Amino acid sequence: MTAGVHETTLGLDHRKLGMWVFLGSEFLFFGAFVSAYILYLDTTAGGPGVEIFDIPFTSISSFVLLMSSLTMVLAHNAHTRRDMRRMRMWILATAGQGAVFLGGQIFEFTVFYKEGLNLTQSPFASGFFVLTGFHGLHVFVGILLLLSLYSLTLTGKVKPDQDLKTEMIGLYWHFVDIIWVIIFTVVYLIPDLLMEA
Amino acid sequence: MSQSTPTTSRRSVFSRPRAEKGFTSWITTTDHKRIGIMYFFTVLVFFTLGGAESGVIRAQLAQAEMDLVTAEIYNQVFTMHGLTMVFLVVMPFGAAFFNYLIPLQIGARDVAFPRLNAFSYWMYLFGGIFLYSSFLLGGAPNGAWTGYAPLALDGVSNMAFYAIGLQLLGVSSLSAAVNFIVTILNMRAPGLTFMRMPMFIWMSLVTNFLLLFAMPIIAVALFMLQFDTVFGAQFFNPATGGDPILWQHLFWLFGHPEVYIMILPAMGIVSEILPVFSRKPLFGYAAVAFAGAAIGFIGFGVWAHHMFTSAIGPVARSAFALSTMFIAVPTGIKIFNWVFTMWGGKLRFTTPMLFSIGFVSMFTIGGLSGVTHAVVPHNAQQHDTYYVVAHFHYVLFGGALFALIAGVYYWFPKVTGRLMSEKLGRVHFWTWLLGFNLTFGPMHMSGLLGQPRRTAVLPAELGGTVELYNLLSSLGVVVLAVSALVFLFNLIASIRAGAASGPDPWDARTIEWLSESPPKHYNFAEIPVVSHRDEFWHRKYAEDAAGQPVAVPAGGSEDHVTAEAAAHGEGDHDGHHIHMPDPSYWPLVMCLGFFPVAYGLLGPTPWLIGLGVVWVIIGFFGWIIEPVAEGDDDDPIVEDPAAPRSGVAAH
Amino acid sequence: MSTTETHDPAQAAGGHVDHHPGPREYVRIAIILAILTALEVSTYFVDFGALAIPLLVVLMGIKFVMVAGFFMHLRFDTKLYGRLLYGGLFGAIGLYAITLIVMSFDGAPRV
Numbered sequence: 034m035t036a037g038v039h040e041t042t043l044g045l046d047h048r049k050l051g052m053w054v055f056l057g058s059e060f061l062f063f064g065a066f067v068s069a070y071i072l073y074l075d076t077t078a079g080g081p082g083v084e085i086f087d088i089p090f091t092s093i094s095s096f097v098l099l100m101s102s103l104t105m106v107l108a109h110n111a112h113t114r115r116d117m118r119r120m121r122m123w124i125l126a127t128a129g130q131g132a133v134f135l136g137g138q139i140f141e142f143t144v145f146y147k148e149g150l151n152l153t154q155s156p157f158a159s160g161f162f163v164l165t166g167f168h169g170l171h172v173f174v175g176i177l178l179l180l181s182l183y184s185l186t187l188t189g190k191v192k193p194d195q196d197l198k199t200e201m202i203g204l205y206w207h208f209v210d211i212i213w214v215i216i217f218t219v220v221y222l223i224p225d226l227l228m229e230a
Numbered sequence: 231m232s233q234s235t236p237t238t239s240r241r242s243v244f245s246r247p248r249a250e251k252g253f254t255s256w257i258t259t260t261d262h263k264r265i266g267i268m269y270f271f272t273v274l275v276f277f278t279l280g281g282a283e284s285g286v287i288r289a290q291l292a293q294a295e296m297d298l299v300t301a302e303i304y305n306q307v308f309t310m311h312g313l314t315m316v317f318l319v320v321m322p323f324g325a326a327f328f329n330y331l332i333p334l335q336i337g338a339r340d341v342a343f344p345r346l347n348a349f350s351y352w353m354y355l356f357g358g359i360f361l362y363s364s365f366l367l368g369g370a371p372n373g374a375w376t377g378y379a380p381l382a383l384d385g386v387s388n389m390a391f392y393a394i395g396l397q398l399l400g401v402s403s404l405s406a407a408v409n410f411i412v413t414i415l416n417m418r419a420p421g422l423t424f425m426r427m428p429m430f431i432w433m434s435l436v437t438n439f440l441l442l443f444a445m446p447i448i449a450v451a452l453f454m455l456q457f458d459t460v461f462g463a464q465f466f467n468p469a470t471g472g473d474p475i476l477w478q479h480l481f482w483l484f485g486h487p488e489v490y491i492m493i494l495p496a497m498g499i500v501s502e503i504l505p506v507f508s509r510k511p512l513f514g515y516a517a518v519a520f521a522g523a524a525i526g527f528i529g530f531g532v533w534a535h536h537m538f539t540s541a542i543g544p545v546a547r548s549a550f551a552l553s554t555m556f557i558a559v560p561t562g563i564k565i566f567n568w569v570f571t572m573w574g575g576k577l578r579f580t581t582p583m584l585f586s587i588g589f590v591s592m593f594t595i596g597g598l599s600g601v602t603h604a605v606v607p608h609n610a611q612q613h614d615t616y617y618v619v620a621h622f623h624y625v626l627f628g629g630a631l632f633a634l635i636a637g638v639y640y641w642f643p644k645v646t647g648r649l650m651s652e653k654l655g656r657v658h659f660w661t662w663l664l665g666f667n668l669t670f671g672p673m674h675m676s677g678l679l680g681q682p683r684r685t686a687v688l689p690a691e692l693g694g695t696v697e698l699y700n701l702l703s704s705l706g707v708v709v710l711a712v713s714a715l716v717f718l719f720n721l722i723a724s725i726r727a728g729a730a731s732g733p734d735p736w737d738a739r740t741i742e743w744l745s746e747s748p749p750k751h752y753n754f755a756e757i758p759v760v761s762h763r764d765e766f767w768h769r770k771y772a773e774d775a776a777g778q779p780v781a782v783p784a785g786g787s788e789d790h791v792t793a794e795a796a797a798h799g800e801g802d803h804d805g806h807h808i809h810m811p812d813p814s815y816w817p818l819v820m821c822l823g824f825f826p827v828a829y830g831l832l833g834p835t836p837w838l839i840g841l842g843v844v845w846v847i848i849g850f851f852g853w854i855i856e857p858v859a860e861g862d863d864d865d866p867i868v869e870d871p872a873a874p875r876s877g878v879a880a881h
Numbered sequence: 882m883s884t885t886e887t888h889d890p891a892q893a894a895g896g897h898v899d900h901h902p903g904p905r906e907y908v909r910i911a912i913i914l915a916i917l918t919a920l921e922v923s924t925y926f927v928d929f930g931a932l933a934i935p936l937l938v939v940l941m942g943i944k945f946v947m948v949a950g951f952f953m954h955l956r957f958d959t960k961l962y963g964r965l966l967y968g969g970l971f972g973a974i975g976l977y978a979i980t981l982i983v984m985s986f987d988g989a990p991r992v
Contacts, residue, residue: 041417043415043416043959045416045959047416048343049962050415051408053965054407055404056969057442057968058407058445060969060970061444061973061976062450064977065451068980069465072985073465073472073473078471095918096915099911099914102948103907103908103910103952105952106907107904110901110904113901152461152463154464155464155471156471158464159454159457159472160465163465181854185854207952208953214945214948217921218940218941219941222925226925226933226934226937227934443969443972473984479980483980530972534983542987543988545987
């Protein structure tokens with residue numbers, strides 16, 4: 034039913050508009066988790082609190098995720114120029130950086146577990162793991178989308194003139210990235226500063 | 231505008247299903263009209279179940295100190311009654327109308343994402359089945375539909391089913407919301423500006439924005455509850471410092487917009503029906519539209535009035551009391567506009583009109599008792615009593631359900647091409663009105679006399695008056711049950727052998743009546759060009775010098791789809807090719823995968839979750855890989871400088 | 882398939898896509914983002930005193946707007962997309978801020 038964009042009321046593509054509508058609602062989703070985390074910042078039930086964070090380590094993985102946005106937009110740019118070889122290369126690079134980020138998160142989680150911070154420990158721990166876990170799930174879904182886009186360009190299902198598909202996955206990916214921009218500051222950096230103060 | 235991918239001649243797993251009749255055609259359909267019909271019949275089934283549960287409740291409370299069912303069963307039944315009526319009846323009832331009417335009223339051939347639409351329906355159905363399967367799997371949730379922690383955390387209340395089941399229904403609502411918002415914003419017929427949209431479309435747009443922003447909140451609350459009950463997280467557990475009040479805030483942050491999600495579609499339906507049977511345009515169109523939008527905004531800012539007796543302080547109480555009183559203003563504006571629409575009109579008291587008037591009056595009563603809740607001391611007095619039960623049944627039953635039934639009577643000829651029996655309709659209306667008031671009217675009094683909600687036994691110490699009120703309520707349910715049977719009989723008999731309705735039985739005003747009844751698969755052979763509010767009316771009538779409507783001679787208006795014109799539009803090849811979305815298996819296949827995920831999450835059973843996730847992913851791939859026979863999804867998008875802009879001036 | 886006209890003159894005027902930046906600009910933006918991130922992380926090592934938290938919030942905002950504006954093309958696309966994104970963002974901030982304020986500072990008197 035999706036027609037050319039010039040045939041729609043607003044002159045916009047349905048799918049892109051739908052993606053933006055969905056992304057707008059996602060703030061309410063992550064916002065609630067962030068609120069719970071902030072509320073329970075000091076509620077550690079005697080267990081480890083924010084001092085457990087390894088800021089340098091998280092900074093590196095945050096940086097990797099931020100840079101994956103660059104490769105994503107380059108992939109889209111290559112797609113608009115019909116340069117499918119470059120596009121595929123950047124898509125793989127993006128998925129790879131996403132995987133590095135996810136690996137970093139898994140590593141971080143296991144370290145925390147070993148140091149005595151686990152899901153059932155305290156409201157603080159629950160808030161932290163579930164918030165960052167759901168963000169990780171979003172990254173994971175993003176990687177799946179990128180890899181399917183990659184393979185579908187190989188089979189010819191996604192054609193060189195269908196850069197909208199790359200753009201939409203890109204929107205999702207950048208969104209997951211800006212959510213992490215917020216999480217990195219609000220969940221890691223500011224509480225850590227408050228801790229020291 | 232562009233080349234369409236030719237249908238592949240070889241059939242494969244990924245070929246689109248072709249059946250146009252029979253079971254397969256229904257389970258693979260992506261037609262918004264069929265999906266709307268499936269929503270409606272599913273709602274009827276769940277309404278019967280929810281009604282049966284209310285019968286158990288009223289039987290138990292018919293007299294003091296009865297022990298017809300155990301407290302355990304009673305708790306399950308009232309919890310499921312609430313969940314059923316809110317999430318499986320009123321919300322999807324609204325969705326049934328969204329599905330059927332939005333494309334028809336905006337002059338489109340389908341919704342923006344037909345397969346996503348099918349997905350929403352299957353998620354709703356499976357979410358309902360999942361919730362009800364709890365009765366067979368160790369008992370239904372029994373911690374009330376509000377699921378307050380810490381009771382909800384206790385295994386005894388079975389709330390894992392609640393957390394996961396509502397999550398599925400939330401996915402359904404959220405995807406439907408995205409779909410309908412895009413449809414309304416982006417698929418309106420030429421000339422159908424915002425201020426020409428039928429009022430039902432306005433209210434649908436507001437409702438779907440409310441859904442869009444409210445569903446993620448309850449999703450988070452439910453995830454937290456689920457992590458607490460299933461995985462041992464500590465969000466709401468006071469033992470480690472968790473705060474049960476957080477649940478209340480999150481639940482009502484969603485829960486109050488939810489109230490308007492249920493009532494706004496009903497308001498839209500009534501705003502369509504009253505003008506038709508008053509033979510007058512809607513009074514104060516802009517005021518009604520903006521009052522609806524205002525309700526949507528303010529509806530997000532009143533949630534804590536559900537928590538006046540909970541842990542919120544005096545400043546918050548005052549602020550939320552004010553905002554709650556304030557939201558009565560746009561609601562009042564609407565009621566005045568409906569009354570003034572009828573004022574001086576040529577009223578025809580058909581069944582849909584009767585139900586609409588019933589809506590306006592009953593909803594006003596419910597609205598007034600709602601304003602009394604905004605008064606904090608009064609609220610403290612009536613909190614958790616039957617007064618509250620009376621209030622929300624007056625707005626949800628006397629309000630939403632009356633209007634939704636009015637909509638069924640009104641659009642039945644559109645869907646079937648037949649009329650429902652007016653005589654039975656009248657019997658239905660008057661018994662429904664009587665039974666409703668008999669059931670819920672006395673609850674105001676018994677509540678103010680101190681009868682608490684959610685207790686399995688009516689305590690004898692409340693006295694004979696309260697007992698009498700309860701007996702009246704229980705008798706009212708019997709009247710309602712009889713009335714519902716009349717409706718069901720009327721519905722089935724009219725589907726089978728109702729009188730033919732013709733294309734415009736009510737002398738209607740909006741463009742869904744331009745198409746045939748029932749509409750063809752593609753809705754409109756020619757997309758209508760809209761130049762007025764109440765477009766269809768303006769095509770039928772011109773004004774004479776005195777401002778009185780005069781009928782335009784037949785054929786006098788342009789692109790009116792006559793029966794003959796549509797007759798040779800049979801099939802898709804009437805000279806111009808109409809691209810319609812193909813049926814698809816994949817929404818159903820994908821949704822089935824959520825069953826293993828949901829049951830796996832109860833345990834948790836990792837292999838079951840894994841199976842479900844893989845299943846869903848396979849379904850997702852099938853969805854994106856399946857061919858698009860009519861070249862809809864895969865049209866190159868002309869949004870790109872390098873791509874040839876093949877058909878810029880297609881119109 | 883509908884014959885709906887384009888109502889938005891800005892869109893009808895044809896390809897807004899032309900104004901999208903090229904790879905060079907994207908890399909430049911990424912470098913700025915990297916510098917901002919380095920500045921953020923530096924608050925962990927260097928003591929900014931009372932300025933640290935406002936600085937972090939501002940940096941977060943700048944990074945957010947830059948990614949949304951350039952990488953998500955909001956600056957070059959229809960305003961509606963931006964309204965949806967920022968509407969959701971500010972709606973969420975407003976609602977949850979009130980919730981946290983009520984929960985933290987205006988709880989009922991405990992007995």
